[in-house]
Amino acid sequence: MKVTEAKFVISAVHPDQFPQDGRPEVAFVGRSNVGKSSLLNALLQRKRMAKTSGTPGKTQTINFFDVNGAIYFTDLPGYGYAKVPKKVKEHWGRVMTAYLATRKTLRLVVHLVDARHPPTDKDLDMLALLDRAEVPTLIAATKIDKLKRSERARNLRTIRKTLGLDEDALIIPFSAVSGEGVRPIWQVVDAVTK
Numbered sequence: 035m036k037v038t039e040a041k042f043v044i045s046a047v048h049p050d051q052f053p054q055d056g057r058p059e060v061a062f063v064g065r066s067n068v069g070k071s072s073l074l075n076a077l078l079q080r081k082r083m084a085k086t087s088g089t090p091g092k093t094q095t096i097n098f099f100d101v102n103g104a105i106y107f108t109d110l111p112g113y114g115y116a117k118v119p120k121k122v123k124e125h126w127g128r129v130m131t132a133y134l135a136t137r138k139t140l141r142l143v144v145h146l147v148d149a150r151h152p153p154t155d156k157d158l159d160m161l162a163l164l165d166r167a168e169v170p171t172l173i174a175a176t177k178i179d180k181l182k183r184s185e186r187a188r189n190l191r192t193i194r195k196t197l198g199l200d201e202d203a204l205i206i207p208f209s210a211v212s213g214e215g216v217r218p219i220w221q222v223v224d225a226v227t228k
């Protein structure tokens with residue numbers, strides 16, 4: 035899809051605030067600081083549509099973006115950030131689980147993992163949650179620009195193995211810096227939101 039219009043809609047803290055017009059939706063999840071907001075901006079070709087930051091825990095609400103008046107993208111709070119108080123973590127855990135498990139219009143979840151490191155237990159928990167919710171999932175390995183050529187294939191293999199993915203499961207190497215991965219992600223998004 036060629037992005038002609040991208041608009042921030044709402045920072046939702048409660049399901050009552052979610053858009054209810056039935057448009058197909060794509061969510062972006064992953065650890066705190068993995069690059070969700072950056073990936074969203076790259077897909078939308080906007081520099082600061084979704085707020086990015088060097089400080090983990092920046093995104094604290096479910097942020098909805100209207101793309102071309104046709105689909106929604108949602109930027110979710112990152113998980114696994116140690117400094118967030120336990121009560122806040124538990125609250126967000128419940129909100130996100132409910133969102134991912136019950137949002138009827140959700141067509142795809144793009145699950146971001148850091149290409150530099152093996153996926154963590156928290157990443158595996160998220161994968162299991164998505165599995166239970168039966169939402170189609172696409173893995174994006176972010177910050178791929180930070181890897182040497184020689185590390186690329188090895189790290190992607192480790193990610194595949196740690197997440198227990200099949201040989202043919204799609205993992206998209208992604209960089210918000212170079213733009214690598216933008217097209218392949220759009221191809222999947224287009225296919226599921228038709």
Ligand code: GTP
Binds near residue numbers: 067070111176
């Ligand atoms: P939270 O909202 O806190 O969960 O973070 P997030 O997952 O939205 O991450 P965000 O997009 O804010 O990026 C975190 C940091 O990583 C920022 O300093 C980004 O500039 C940097 N970053 C994100 N993506 C990339 C990438 O592909 N390559 C490089 N080199 N840096 C990146």
Ligand code: MG
Binds near residue numbers: 071092
């Ligand atoms: Mg963010």
